[in-house]
Amino acid sequence: MINYELLCSKVIAIARLTGNFIRKEAMAFDTSSIEYKGLNDLVSYVDKQAEKQLVRNLKKILPDAGFITEEETINVIGKPFTWIIDPLDGTTNFIHGIPTYSISIALYEGDRPVIGVVYEINRGEMFSTYQGGAAYLNNKEIRVSTNENLAQSLLATGFPYYQFDKQPQYIQLFTDMMQKCHGLRRIGSAAVDLAYVACGRFDGYFEYNLNSYDVAAGAYLVQQAGGTVLNFAGGENFLETREILATNAKVTGEILETIKKYF
Incomplete structure (x- = not known):
């Protein structure tokens, strides 16, 4: 054991x-x-x-x-x-x-x-x-944050730096999300973004085209801190789909609804 x-x-x-x-x-x-x-x-x-x-x-x-x-x-x-x-x-x-x-x-x-x-x-x-x-x-x-609505949330994301075929709808998603929350941050380390969700600094984080080594540890931190980790379709196989949405669990529905408009 x-x-x-x-x-x-x-x-x-x-x-x-x-x-x-x-x-x-x-x-x-x-x-x-x-x-x-x-x-x-x-x-x-x-x-x-x-x-x-x-x-x-x-x-x-x-x-x-x-x-x-x-x-x-x-x-x-x-x-x-x-x-x-x-x-x-x-x-x-x-x-x-x-x-x-x-x-x-x-x-x-x-x-x-x-x-x-x-x-x-x-x-x-x-x-x-x-x-x-x-x-x-x-x-x-x-623990993750206790914010219950997107309007009071600070979110993190990442910008595509290759495979730009999804860039147009991603920019539309940025624009939509910016108008619904306190702001979007792009730190440049997915692992840090997820750790910040786990400790309540961010209320949510979303990105695509990531690999397992980018998110495996951070996603587990979020889950263990009381948060939710899904893919853009709302499924749990985020490592396989290479899309990730990590939240404090309270704002998941609002963010996921917005993401599904574009993905």
């Missing part, structure tokens, strides 16, 4: 260690080292080295687990456990010196999450949760 609380504490220590590496590299980062995986899809040696460090240390605490990783330094099928990792969520922010980026680590047992850790590096904010526990920010329990 795995002690998920103890295991989560070890993941937190690993995330903090890699965060120290990323923070140090940020001070002397040279933009000439940028690589392109695709249109506007940036990567650096920092992403790759951070991922290798995470994988090496996570293997030590759960040797037989598999890995799904953004930079594909390793992709191994493991049973029943799988780590889902984004070593540097917000790479574009990192490269341009904008101090909002994070490490995202989720552990799945089969098809269900059992650990979620998001480390917002520059603010030193460690968001964590595990099966049988609550959601925490630096060891203090957090």
